Amino acid sequence: MKYGALSHEQARFYRDQGYYRLSNVFDAEQTTEIREFIEDEAEKSSGDFDSENPNKKLYGLYDRNPELMKRVIGNQALVGALVSLLGPNVVFVKNRHNHATINNRQGEPAEGMHRDILQPSRGLMTAAVYLQDSTVENGATRVVPGSHNLPYVGVPQANGGGTWMSEHEEYAGLENQAVPVPMREGDVLLFNGILFHGVGHNPSGQTRTSMTLGFRSVDELDAKPDEARQILASGQHIYRGNDR
Numbered sequence: 001m002k003y004g005a006l007s008h009e010q011a012r013f014y015r016d017q018g019y020y021r022l023s024n025v026f027d028a029e030q031t032t033e034i035r036e037f038i039e040d041e042a043e044k045s046s047g048d049f050d051s052e053n054p055n056k057k058l059y060g061l062y063d064r065n066p067e068l069m070k071r072v073i074g075n076q077a078l079v080g081a082l083v084s085l086l087g088p089n090v091v092f093v094k095n096r097h098n099h100a101t102i103n104n105r106q107g108e109p110a111e112g113m114h115r116d117i118l119q120p121s122r123g124l125m126t127a128a129v130y131l132q133d134s135t136v137e138n139g140a141t142r143v144v145p146g147s148h149n150l151p152y153v154g155v156p157q158a159n160g161g162g163t164w165m166s167e168h169e170e171y172a173g174l175e176n177q178a179v180p181v182p183m184r185e186g187d188v189l190l191f192n193g194i195l196f197h198g199v200g201h202n203p204s205g206q207t208r209t210s211m212t213l214g215f216r217s218v219d220e221l222d223a224k225p226d227e228a229r230q231i232l233a234s235g236q237h238i239y240r241g242n243d244r
């Protein structure tokens with residue numbers, strides 16, 4: 001089996017539950033390098049953060065350090081899993097996620113359950129890369145297992161992004177079904193961008209930093225892929241349309 005590849009059973013778990021935990025994808029030297037880059041950038045951008053949001057979100061990571069980010073999205077353990085789930089031709093998207101979250105939600109409840117994208121067929125796979133241990137105590141990501149199979153309400157909200165669970169009565173009672181997913185530094189949580197999830201409550205007084213990246217299969221019916229916003233992580237752009 002190719003390095004990093006998932007078995008059929010592991011891929012089946014991802015498809016049924018909507019998420020999959022990858023262990024030891026990045027080593028401590030790599031997570032330290034990435035965390036230092038994020039901390040430096042966060043300091044430079046301190047005026048850009050939304051003071052209402054207790055999680056600091058730092059966007060546009062790729063263009064802030066393309067050399068480092070190319071190494072991140074080229075990580076063979078990560079790419080092996082992506083290829084197992086998305087096929088051989090995979091792009092990293094710069095216009096969704098491509099950000100770091102510095103979780104420090106002291107005094108704030110957990111973030112609401114949300115989807116990262118509205119619609120399933122031009123979907124998104126989210127990869128949350130943990131740059132520190134992520135525990136129930138310091139705000140581990142929470143997911144609602146299997147919620148990628150719930151209906152697609154398709155109603156965009158004012159601030160862009162995906163769907164908030166609490167805003168649609170179709171999902172009544174389900175926010176309560178969320179479970180925390182603890183992860184170690186260097187691990188990656190892959191999930192379907194349609195799976196409901198959210199950053200957990202972090203009353204620990206310490207930060208819990210993660211980086212969120214979006215991937216998808218190359219769009220085989222798009223004759224003109226937007227190469228400024230899509231970076232190949234594996235394989236190539238292919239066009240398979242029948243224009244005749």
Ligand SMILES: O=C(O)CCC(=O)C(=O)O
Nearest residue numbers: 101128141198199210212
């Ligand atoms: O870092 C996390 O816990 C999840 C982040 C997330 O949901 C997002 O950035 O869309």
Ligand SMILES: [Fe+2]
Nearest residue numbers: 114115116197
């Ligand atoms: Fe999210």
